[in-house]
Amino acid sequence: MPLSAVARAVEAVLIVAVEPVPTGILAELLELPVDQVEVVCDELIESCHSDNRGFEVVRIAGGLRIQTHPDLAPYVERFANVGVSSRLSAAALETLAVIAYKQPVSRAQVAALRGVNVDGVTRLLEHRGYIIPVGRATGPGQAVLYATTDAFLERLGLDRLDQLPPVEDLLPGPEALAELEEQMRPVGDA
Amino acid sequence: MPLSAVARAVEAVLIVAVEPVPTGILAELLELPVDQVEVVCDELIESCHSDNRGFEVVRIAGGLRIQTHPDLAPYVERFANVGVSSRLSAAALETLAVIAYKQPVSRAQVAALRGVNVDGVTRLLEHRGYIIPVGRATGPGQAVLYATTDAFLERLGLDRLDQLPPVEDLLPGPEALAELEEQMRPVGDA
């Protein structure tokens, strides 16, 4: 059965959403009462199953999200591994090293140090379980802070972080880091 | 009509992809010949329309991509706060057009045609990722040659360069020619 006009709109919004979309926001967008939106969401969820789509719409954390159908995981996983070299690039290794020594640290701080955007690399490192978000900075923007994981230590054959070789700390102090970060803001926020 | 198993797999892969996926990669994932994958892609593209989904699957920049259906742009734009990608000036668009049709081409060649210096504009276009240096001319000076990128195709919503209309079709008609000649008379007689 073809989708209703409202269900199509919900689907389009979920397609571009990166995080689960609360039904309240959908209701606002569609200018409809929430309970009516819930009915539309049910229609959408149902249609994905009846049309045998490769993805499903699920209710999660008070919102809706599109995700791949579980039985297609083998293909998705194979795709995720396409083009992934079996070694970390020099850039990724440097980012990981900075996080290891300066943790907890925000992406913007690492980027300020390395002089390049590190969003893609941190996503990769997080996805592979070498780093993990451990909290948020207190300053404006409340940037996510990252730290290395036990898996990271395990891969390196270490028990504790302080077993990493000592390095001469060439880094400016936290104030200078904050300043660097400040300078980057226009770029990062653009 | 419910999707075939292979079309579902393609759809799942496109759901997690962040840029257009070439059919060659899909063929590798599915362990199928490319021409068979093309048929599956056609099935998927068609199913989105016939099922009246809120998204569509399109061939773009040499690959396949999932994107929201254009008629739902009002909802999606409100949600994602998109549509802010800055416009290109007429000068930038004309320079881009010359490069697109004459590639690979040097700045000097574009400037000679347009009658103005195009250094600033090419820098902008390169910065936006629409053009890229692809080599050097063999003649004296070894000018850098530019060509358009996949990002250019994506921005225009095209799959391949040959989808651009032939430049002969864009030549002005006889009236415009007469008008030009009229404008030029003072120059010729000066």
Add this chain to the structure above:
Amino acid sequence: MVATVSIPAYTGPIEALLHLVSSHQLDIFDIPLADMVDGFVAEIASWETVDLQAVSEFISTAAMLIELKSKRLLPGSGEIEPDEELIGWEERDLLLARLLECQAYAAAADGFALLIEQAAKAIPRTAGLDPDFVVHAPDLLEGVTPDQIAAAFMRATAERPAPVVDLYHVTVDAVTVADAVTEMVRRLPGSGRASFRQLTGHLTSRIEIIVRFLALLELCKQGRVSLDQGHTFGDLEVAWVEGAPTNLAVTGLPTDEYEG
């Protein structure tokens, strides 16, 4: 078939006629244009089939002759050279072609703007992998040691050069033509003939070799050395001119420094 004309002053292809006029071998006033056209029209009538190529060639050339003649007939325009006129036309045609091409690309640009506007209505999905999707990927840290992590950290935090091109930090081999002249004046007299390759064999940078060459050219200009190149791209034979002054007070030398 070739468009030919037959007038008292000339008989032959019309294109050659235009050449004669533009090169002053024939005066435009000696060409009765009306008769020339009548003659050609009469000739066409005798053809079994009309050769469009020949006819267009005639029309285009005749038009140029008519414009040329009418301009010459007008007072005050006598000083315009016929060949300049023709050059003007050629330039104009090239300019016209370029302007037409520009208009085509302007139309293409309008098309681009339209495509961009349409494409912007469809927004691609870029969410990527489902956040809780577990990828069993190969271990990317295979073989990496803690020392390598430390080294990567040092690399990452090492001071970076400012993104401006700062030439103060660059070691510059400044070489001047004057220095090279001095060297040659010391070395060449009494050494007989030397090849340019011998003279520059000990040099490592291209700019030093070039400056040495400039110095030799300068000395040659001053008549103090003779240069001889047996064949194209052959080695240059350098010889000090017997009796030429060996003072170093050379004047009028370029003082530019060449930086390698």
